[in-house]
Amino acid sequence: MTVNVLFAARAEKWEDYETPLNAAFEKAGIDADLRTEFPPEEVDYIVYAPNSWLQDFTPYTRCKAVLNLWAGVENVVGNETLTQPLCRMVDEAGLTQGMVEWVTGHTLRLHLGMDMHINGQDGKWRTYSPPVAQERPVTILGLGALGQACGHALAGLGFPVTGWSRTEKQVEGITCLYGDDGLKQALSTAQILILLLPHTAQTENILNADTLAMLPEGAMILNPGRGALIEDTALLAALESGHVAQATLDTFRQEPLPVMHPFWAHEKVTVTPHIAATTRPETAAAVIAENVRRGEAGEPFLHQVDRTAGY
Structure with missing residues (x-):
């Protein structure tokens, strides 16, 4: 038939x-x-x-x-x-692997301070010794198929990985937290924070002024998840104050990102055009x-x- x-x-x-x-x-x-x-x-x-x-x-x-x-x-x-x-x-063979590669690549870029050399070809000899991966805690918000795959890849490189989800989960090799109390704990150690949550009424603006303040000073953020997970004005304020050192963003509330949006010109923001997981x-x-x-x-x-x- x-x-x-x-x-x-x-x-x-x-x-x-x-x-x-x-x-x-x-x-x-x-x-x-x-x-x-x-x-x-x-x-x-x-x-x-x-x-x-x-x-x-x-x-x-x-x-x-x-x-x-x-x-x-x-x-x-x-x-x-x-x-x-x-x-x-x-x-897993296509979309998930693409996300793992994007997240791993940009995590290493931020961890190693690569932008200092990529953007600094001006004759100045800049020395920087990053910590090793074991000394750079990473937190992933969202432990679905994508979050788990990225967590395993980063843990395999030596990063201590904490994962947070709205409901309780157990994932080998990842410290798993859940609920409101777990979110505060997960954010408190996140030198690099990766957002891989779906966009729902419960996750919209999960990264706002209050939760951004829970991050360690100088934290760095990757958002290949959904644009609405972040309150844009709160993120810009945290970048301006220096509390957040860098944000690499792949998803936005409006796409393509409007040409006059402040993310484009911000020296601490890297924009990629929703390419993390196609x-x-x-x-x-x-x-x-x-x-x-x-x-x-x-x-x-x-x-x-x-x-x-x-x-």
């Missing part, structure tokens, strides 16, 4: 995904008809990007699941017309195909979103 799969993302993405998805379906033994247009009542699965043209799921009465191409689902999880199971993208068609296609296979076999979907939690 042929499975009808609607690809609902921006038109330019179809060229990137058509061949990898068809190849993944074939490898999984799925007879799939993959298109960018179907009569809604004939669609079995939707491969979806939240910025696509599809915003009303009501006509898709036969659809068994909506398979998100992004790790983040905050722009779709609240859609009241979406009653089908929603699965977020968790792709979905890679070849590896993401295999995740999509596996979930379609599971749906057809009556097995539980992978990475199904908890609507009440928001992720």
